[in-house]
Amino acid sequence: MQxxxxxxxAAAGSLAGPAVVRAxxxxxxxxxxxxxxxxxxxxxxxxxxxxxxxxxxxxxxxTGNRFQIRVFPAGEIVPGPxxxxxVKDGTVEIGHSASYYYVGKDPTFAFDTAMPFGLNxxxxxxxxxxxxxxxxxxxxxxxxxxxxxxxxxxxxxxGGWYRNEIRTVDDLKGLKMRIGGFAGQVIARLxxxxxxxxxxxxxxxxxxxxxxAAEWVGPYDDxxxxxxxxxxxxxxxxxxxxxxQLTAYVNLKQWNGLPKEYQTVLEDACMVGHxxxxxxxDAKNPKALKELVGSGTVLKPFPAEVMAACYKATLExxxxxxxxxxxxxxxxxxxxKFRDEQLQWFAxxxxxxxxxxxxxxxxxxxx
Ligand code: CA
Numbered sequence: 126m127q128x129x130x131x132x133x134x135a136a137a138g139s140l141a142g143p144a145v146v147r148a149x150x151x152x153x154x155x156x157x158x159x160x161x162x163x164x165x166x167x168x169x170x171x172x173x174x175x176x177x178x179x180x181x182x183x184x185x186x187x188t189g190n191r192f193q194i195r196v197f198p199a200g201e202i203v204p205g206p207x208x209x210x211x212v213k214d215g216t217v218e219i220g221h222s223a224s225y226y227y228v229g230k231d232p233t234f235a236f237d238t239a240m241p242f243g244l245n246x247x248x249x250x251x252x253x254x255x256x257x258x259x260x261x262x263x264x265x266x267x268x269x270x271x272x273x274x275x276x277x278x279x280x281x282x283x284g285g286w287y288r289n290e291i292r293t294v295d296d297l298k299g300l301k302m303r304i305g306g307f308a309g310q311v312i313a314r315l316x317x318x319x320x321x322x323x324x325x326x327x328x329x330x331x332x333x334x335x336x337x338a339a340e341w342v343g344p345y346d347d348x349x350x351x352x353x354x355x356x357x358x359x360x361x362x363x364x365x366x367x368x369x370q371l372t373a374y375v376n377l378k379q380w381n382g383l384p385k386e387y388q389t390v391l392e393d394a395c396m397v398g399h400x401x402x403x404x405x406x407d408a409k410n411p412k413a414l415k416e417l418v419g420s421g422t423v424l425k426p427f428p429a430e431v432m433a434a435c436y437k438a439t440l441e442x443x444x445x446x447x448x449x450x451x452x453x454x455x456x457x458x459x460x461x462k463f464r465d466e467q468l469q470w471f472a473x474x475x476x477x478x479x480x481x482x483x484x485x486x487x488x489x490x491x492x
Contacts, residue, residue: 213269360425
């Protein structure tokens with residue numbers, strides 16, 4: 126009876142003003158929740174960092190500020206690479222990270238971000254949201270006490286900054302390059318010496334010549350860090366990051382404790398942040414690239430021979446990893462089938478369209 130009279134008064138109230146009624150109904154049913162989000166990224170990597178803030182703002186707006194998520198940059202609660210553990214152990218309720226940071230725990234984590242010669246950002250989103258990828262990744266994350274939600278993609282990255290030209294595979298021999306994860310293993314197989322260096326230390330290392338090359342993200346972020354001042358050659362593409370995805374990690378107990386409405390709001394807000402990040406990069410990169418080239422940067426594609434050798438080494442590493450790790454094997458086989466179908470489809474209309482439009486060379490000309 127009480128509930129019925131509440132509904133009646135709510136209906137009467139809606140004639141006066143729907144906003145008030147909604148607030149009343151929220152008051153009656155939904156709790157106030159405050160979460161802390163540990164980001165793996167510094168504020169200076171604004172395009173990536175903002176995605177978590179965008180998500181948090183949407184969550185707050187959709188719940189009348191009842192569900193608040195405060196975003197902390199890397200290092201304020203835990204260092205960037207420890208976000209997964211912080212969420213797993215309940216130090217924070219939620220995190221924002223790149224899952225390939227955790228390949229030391231299980232190489233299967235890389236599928237959640239990017240694999241060398243893997244998916245571009247459209248294909249990664251297709252695999253995750255509608256190609257069975259999210260289910261496979263949730264199986265993996267469940268073992269770490271985490272509910273994972275995609276939150277951002279940078280789009281294909283650049284192949285990085287080099288003090289000297291890369292003309293042949295032999296030029297990789299002895300090359301000291303800041304590059305991580307699977308890609309580091311790949312170039313190591315071709316004689317290069319991968320280095321793990323935090324973002325802030327890359328510039329001085331490249332300037333002093335402690336390293337010969339470094340990859341970071343793409344024109345927008347690379348220009349901000351000024352890599353063009355300490356290395357002349359800017360290669361493309363970043364074949365190890367065709368469409369790297371970032372992910373929100375929610376502590377599983379906290380996730381299960383959320384009202385269904387908040388779960389929906391949180392997932393939807395992550396989707397907004399996911400799309401927002403990609404569009405920010407796509408909007409900002411062209412101008413930044415022009416500025417870099419204008420400042421004297423020499424833009425170069427990796428030679429086909431180098432790409433082919435890296436591809437071959439990548440396939441060897443995948444086969445070896447699959448032979449050792451059944452979980453990796455299961456995801457790899459499903460992922461590879463999906464990628465190959467995507468490549469066949471993208472080779473038709475998408476590729477013809479892009480190639481034609483780029484070949485017209487009418488862009489950038491004055492009318
Ligand atoms: Ca990168």
